[in-house]
Amino acid sequence: ETGVTQTPRHLVMGMTNKKSLKCEQHLGHNAMYWYKQSAKKPLELMFVYNFKEQTENNSVPSRFSPECPNSSHLFLHLHTLQPEDSALYLCASSQGGTGIGYTFGSGTRLTVV
Amino acid sequence: TQLLEQSPQFLSIQEGENLTVYCNSSSVFSSLQWYRQEPGEGPVLLVTVVTGGEVKKLKRLTFQFGDARKDSSLHITAAQPGDTGLYLCAGGPSGAGSYQLTFGKGTKLSVIP
Numbered sequence: 001e002t003g004v005t006q007t008p009r010h011l012v013m014g015m016t017n018k019k020s021l022k023c024e025q026h027l028g029h030n031a032m033y034w035y036k037q038s039a040k041k042p043l044e045l046m047f048v049y050n051f052k053e054q055t056e057n058n059s060v061p062s063r064f065s066p067e068c069p070n071s072s073h074l075f076l077h078l079h080t081l082q083p084e085d086s087a088l089y090l091c092a093s094s095q096g097g098t099g100i101g102y103t104f105g106s107g108t109r110l111t112v113v
Numbered sequence: 114t115q116l117l118e119q120s121p122q123f124l125s126i127q128e129g130e131n132l133t134v135y136c137n138s139s140s141v142f143s144s145l146q147w148y149r150q151e152p153g154e155g156p157v158l159l160v161t162v163v164t165g166g167e168v169k170k171l172k173r174l175t176f177q178f179g180d181a182r183k184d185s186s187l188h189i190t191a192a193q194p195g196d197t198g199l200y201l202c203a204g205g206p207s208g209a210g211s212y213q214l215t216f217g218k219g220t221k222l223s224v225i226p
Contacts, residue, residue, distance in 0.1 A: 042217060
């Protein structure tokens with residue numbers, strides 16, 4: 001039990017589908033993050049939420065839409081994705097927005113067909 | 114743009130051998146973290162170093178932060194098959210109000226029994 005739970009673990013979706021990834025943390029952390037991990041590339045930060053407020057959006061295409069209803073839950077809504085969006089999507093949380101001491105979830109392996 | 118270069122990219126060794134992996138940058142970081150990621154899972158934080166020249170030990174793992182806070186190394190003594198995984202270094206945010214960690218591409222370690 002890592003304290004950060006992501007669902008689903010695996011997702012296959014067509015380019016015209018709409019789906020959502022869910023992340024939940026029970027660590028009392030106030031900052032939550034979405035990262036994308038592709039083969040042969042470093043982890044890419046997508047979005048940061050601190051106390052439910054989005055504080056960073058690293059030029060992510062609008063087909064990815066985050067939602068943070070409270071400090072414990074984070075969603076990533078997906079629509080009209082491209083095959084190059086296939087990757088492992090990782091959620092993380094930390095106490096404070098400084099990034100020290102990230103706890104990652106197990107990730108959602110997304111395949112876009 | 115801050116970059117972290119990790120070397121080597123791949124390392125395959127026999128059980129019982131020692132090894133060192135490196136994380137280098139031309140940028141100064143406020144902190145440096147090391148994570149280990151196993152297949153199908155998210156990265157797990159091993160250690161955070163914050164002071165230039167700092168050395169931390171975690172059982173058979175020794176972590177060092179460079180004096181100038183631009184580089185770090187991870188040394189494993191008497192490697193075991195359980196050490197197999199992807200080792201990622203991440204540099205802490207360098208600017209006020211910044212929440213972004215900079216990740217290296219990782220070193221993939223295989224320890225052969």
